[in-house]
Amino acid sequence: MDSIEKAVSLIKKSNYTIAFTGAGISTESGIPDFRSSGGLWEEVDPQLFTAQNFIENPIEFYELALPLFKEIKEAEPNPAHFxxxxxxxxxxxxxxxxxxxxxxxxxxxxxxxxxIHGHLRTGSCQGCAKEYSFAEIEELMQKDGPYCLDCQGLIKLDIVFFGDSLTTEFMEARKLASQAELLIVIGSSLEVSPANLLPQLADKSLIINLSTTPFDSQAEVVINDSASRVLAEIAELA
Ligand SMILES: [Zn+2]
Incomplete structure (x- = not known):
């Protein structure tokens, strides 16, 4: 049995399977992996994405980050997502x-x-929680800055910054992972805490990633290959 057949057999035997995806699943959609070499971090200072920097320099944050986020928003799903x-x-x-x-x-x-790290669909006023779409935030940046029209509070994108507390989505994710008979890790190097704790909660894990991870020895099957190629084959056989 080759490793793809082994992966399919694991999925078929499991009664409760959760997929866990990282940047590697989206690189084939043209979105750079923030942490790999040649990735976004080489163009942008990671300090930009700390909660503290955002609070202290919100206008600078939006001026630098909005063009990057706009590119992410224009990306399309690849065969791995499908x-x-x-x-x-x-x-x-x-x-x-x-x-x-x-x-x-x-x-x-x-x-x-x-x-678990949020999304780019909306932002929220830190004062009154009023929600703004990404396009509305872009518009505000063209005028008076990222401030709430109702209460002048700072509008923060609904993404998780470094230094932010854990989200309710993360708590929910931890619950799902601990219920999972099988966790399929896709495109994550499992180096970021606390997300890297999730594979330890599931009964079994299957890892599909271009490079090795610190959890490979604990996984039932490890496939070091392109996520889109591997997942398309798995979906066809499963
Ligand atoms: Zn407000």
Whole structure:
């Protein structure tokens, strides 16, 4: 049995499978992996994405980040995203937990998606919680800055910054992972805490990633290959 057949057999035997995705699933959609070499961090100081920097320099943050985020918003799902939506529709996986903020799982048709690092669809006023769309925030940046029209509070994108506290989505993700008989890790190097704790909570794990991860020795099957190629094959056989 080759490793793809082993992966399919694991999925077929499991009664409760959760997928966990990282930046690696979206690189084939043209979104750079923030942490790999040649990635976004080489162009942008990671300090930009700390909660403290955002509070202290919100206008500078938006001026630098909005063009990057706009590129992410224009990306399209690739065969890996579509394969996960197919597996969910077929009842082979229950939900996708993602570290990505790119909305590509939903665009591909996944219904149950937990975004543990948030998303770019909206931002919220830190004063009165009024919600603003991404386009509205862009518009405000052209005028008076990212401030609430009702209370002048600072509008923060609904993404998780470094230094932010854990989201309710993360708590929910932890619950799903601990219920999982099988966790399929896709495109994550499992180096970011606390997300890297999730694979330890599931009974079994399957890792699909271009490079090795610190959890490879604990996984049932590890496939070091392109997520889109591997998942398309798995969805076809499952
Ligand atoms: Zn407000």
């Amino acid at each position: 394969a996960l939506a197919e597996l969910e529709a077929a009842g082979d996986i229950e939900a996708v937990i993602t570290q990505n903020i790119d909305n590509l799982h939903q665009q591909a048709g996944s219904e149950s998606v937990l975004e």
